[in-house]
Amino acid sequence: MKQTPTSILTNSNLRKTPIRLQVLQLLLREETALSSQQLESNLHKPDRITLYRTLRTFEQKGIVHQVVDGTNNPKYALCLNACNEHQHLDQHAHFHCVQCGKTICLTEVSQPSIHTPAGFVVQSSHLALQGFCPDCIFKGKKKKSTL
């Protein structure tokens, strides 16, 4: 079933406030991870505190996950259907394109399991990849061929 902002909020028993609907619409449309600044600049009536609370609620409900992409700008992306308010299952790599600045969930690339020395308890780990996305490589090739 295709997800819509309304269906996501209904499934999580959340009230359909304008800001929640807008944030989900942006994340569904862009299909990339977005920083709170990127979200804020696309909102009709930006309100930083409400946006911050919205993202926190979404994270608690298993709707979005925080994305660490190796830049110093944390981002948010939509979760897989399997996430819920009890756990996040987004143990996948994130790819940051150094050319266009997009950050993409590589859901098919799972993080390798990491064995830490005795006495260390891992709470979170992030696999952040950086390089060029297919779009930018394609554009680069096209540019060369027209020269």
Ligand SMILES: [Zn+2]
């Ligand atoms: Zn999740």
Ligand SMILES: [Zn+2]
């Ligand atoms: Zn790119």
Ligand SMILES: [Zn+2]
């Ligand atoms: Zn992700």
